[in-house]
Amino acid sequence: MSTARQDVATLGSGWNKVLLNYALAMRELDKLPITDRNSWKFLGAIHGFDRQLWIDENVLGEDDPVPKDLTNYTYGSQCQHGSWYFLSWHRGYVYAFEAIVAAKVKELTGDDWALPYWNYLNSSNPDARRVPDAFLVETLPDGSPNPLSKYPRRQGLTRLRPGPRDAFSLAAMEENDFQVGNDGSIGFGGGVTGDFVQFARWTGDLENNPHNTVHRLIGGDQGFMANPYLAGLDPIFWLHHCNIDRLWEAWMSTPGKTMVRDPRWLNGPADRTFIMPVPGGGVAGMKFSGRDTLKDGKLHRSYADLSIGTGVTPGAEAVARVKMGAPDQQSIEPIGANAAAVRVGGAPVRTQVDLDQQATTAGIAAMGAMEPGKEVTRLYLALESVRGSAPSPLLEVYVNLPEGVDPQLHPECHAGSLTLFGLNVASRPDGGHGGNGLGYTIDITDLAQRLTDAGDFDPNHLRVTLVPGEQISEAKPVTVDRISVLKRSGVVS
Template sequence: MGIVRQDVAKLGAGWNKTLLNYALAMRALDALPISNRNSWKFLGAMHGFDAELWRGEELIGGTDTVPSELTDGTYGDQCQHGSWYFLPWHRGYLATFEAIVAAKVKELTGDDWSLPYWNYLDTTNADARRVPQAFLADKLPNGDPNPLRTYPRRTGLSVLQPGRRDAFSLAAVQENDFIVGNNGSIGFGGGITGDFVQFGGWTGDLENNPHNTVHRLIGGYMGDPRLAGLDPLFWLHHCNIDRLWEAWMSTPGKTMTRDSRWREGPADRPFLMPALGGADPGITFGGADTLKGGKFHPTYDNLTKGTGLVPGGVAVARVGMGPSHQQSVEPIGANASAVSVGSKPESSLVTLEPRATTAGVAAMGATTPGHTVTRLYLALESVRGEASAPQIDVYVNLPDGADPDAHPELHAGNLTLFGLNVASRPHGRHGGNGLGYTLDITELAQRLQQAGGFDPTKIRVTLVPGEHVSDDSPITVDKISVLKRVGIVS
């Protein structure tokens, strides 16, 4: 692409040239009508759009004409989540946004511009989680209102502050395969779908954390996919998520999918981005266009800091399970009925098939090449609710009435259910199917086994409500199951 994306922390404190130019361009683009395909609001509506919500937020006035292409599926409401299209679609979205902002910067100042990333996972920077100051300032250097503060965030936000159990995680980059299984329920990238779907069935590891976690922690518009693209921080966050994907693909031992359905994009319609200037026919693309050599492939200044990876060097130390297409994923147990979580923790018994479970547990620690190796996962299927980014914690074999904080060793994971409101709408294009998640419980199962506490006939799963979950806004999970992933040590 001819440009290099840089860490915003390396560009200088306060109003460095990159962020000042970003603010100036944003102000100009936000002054354009939503009918302009290069306007700030049109770009934001491409991620998610709800005319009633936007009017309620006074983002569009009563006399504003909303172009039909934002409501008929042509350009609006495109964001891909819960599927293997999550990463390639957002990469194309970033590149389009970057080109439009860069053109406006050039027009206003004559400067070149590229989208920076916010490296909130950089352990070498003590201030990595602090919101860049330019996004918090009341005024521009000349005293004008700061456009980078136009849209609301969590009250008092100045630094990303995860709670006791919802810490940032780079566990996603330990996964060696983009997708595993017939439906892609396990893997780095998200569930398999052949068609365009804004919220699909299975959330990939990288999307779950840190992507979803950061959306919730920033809050405000960032906490709702129908508004998130309006916050200028959205673009720096997604730039970092995109960088993590690039680092993962550049690391030995990681396997990207070669499936033609992914490479060519949705079968029922192409992904579509507005051209610079907004003229028809726009820019269509598929997954292959986001890979090396493709029209949307980016360049980053660094793929090591804050990624947990060493591209071109040593892969993350996890036992290889062989080619992903030769691995298998099978359910070995499930609970009997749906679970509803309100203000209190709720538990459900998952009945296991003893023989398959015993064999799976026995092979979890295999390291000898050629031997069978397994990993175990909890799957939460058809998760529904009305909140836009609620949070739950998942525990295995937590004693009845026990304080979850007293048993970190039984914590299977934290989930921020970003977009749950959209995925749960019964009359939406998603059919109200909700979202799906898998949590790797291999190490937890090994600890239980070593302590003599793993029963091959059953496990008890406890869902602990977090932020935005209450009796008035509960979360329902249609099914909780245990999946066994089987491969051969490579």
């Protein structure tokens, strides 16, 4: 696979050769039983697998045998989320998938093939958010059913349509550090964990947005992309994750960004080795760790472009946020929290975060520091142990929103939008993660500065309002165990 991965928008409209070969290969792989490690179903089950759900969704039959290596956690339900393994594991997953599809394309057509990426954040392309036509039409050029449109998506989906406050951006690319602090609650890459945890504690910036957001925008209420147990079955999943992988590669290639070099990440996880099938389904499979996904590793792939639609220019230093020194020289300090868990159902819910006045005042004073050697701070809102039964609910977060007003009319108070992708999996008490839920941090530094300038930032407390979006209702509420404010401190360098 020496060919660089290409932007799908540059390959030609309609049934270009790359997408037609993708469809032909998928059709053949989808005919194989789930017991075949190269089958479409086996590849999808690596991301997430729930036998009864697959039967209910007519993916499996009641009597279809399921291989033990999907249910004994050798291959099945491996996907890493809310973890600093999110990007490395998915890089290995995409690599293995691409190799298997490419081998099938070679067998069927004799052509070389590389997985394309969907560059939906390319601001220079007015059709960047449009779903490629080959994923929308009902038939292949020969009139046979189109496998690329086989699995359900959001009703009426033709393009990604975020709402007025719905986060869909490249803000993650502004973060300079892959991981900060002992737990990784803040950073580009996700929370620290030494062991295998399918859904761990802290969601990294890139996973939060655009990764999670795109999953929900495609999947909606019923589509497979919105549910980790089903997402890997949708062929557009792979173009999305190819782009997420490209964004990580672009970030790592930009001076001023600090990639993690912790042995736990390089060699982990400690208790279970990541494994992927190989073309032909060899018994041994392919084992890998974080080290294998870096530029000198066996799973590294090249991209035709790392600048367009990434928000960075590899090779050119672009520090959108002030440098705060080396990650291990920075500190993260909780400076306040609310008093009780919050339940969000069919209406907005308000809670108060009580702050340490002295620490908050000092943090606010240092937010805008730019002079080298001076202490500089950033403030974050942390939502901990978020739980619920919906697969990808949308939660809007506001700070110091006036009481009794329509949140949509006060964008100046909007702190961020969270797509809680995989909340159903992370909240299952019988899962490997013990139903601990997910955690998110939102950078509110700029918002805090605006509120301070307007005289509406009380160093004693913040008013936080959680507004339910799609997939949240009285029947399917979301609970947040704790909302706190974190102060990140460093020295301008």
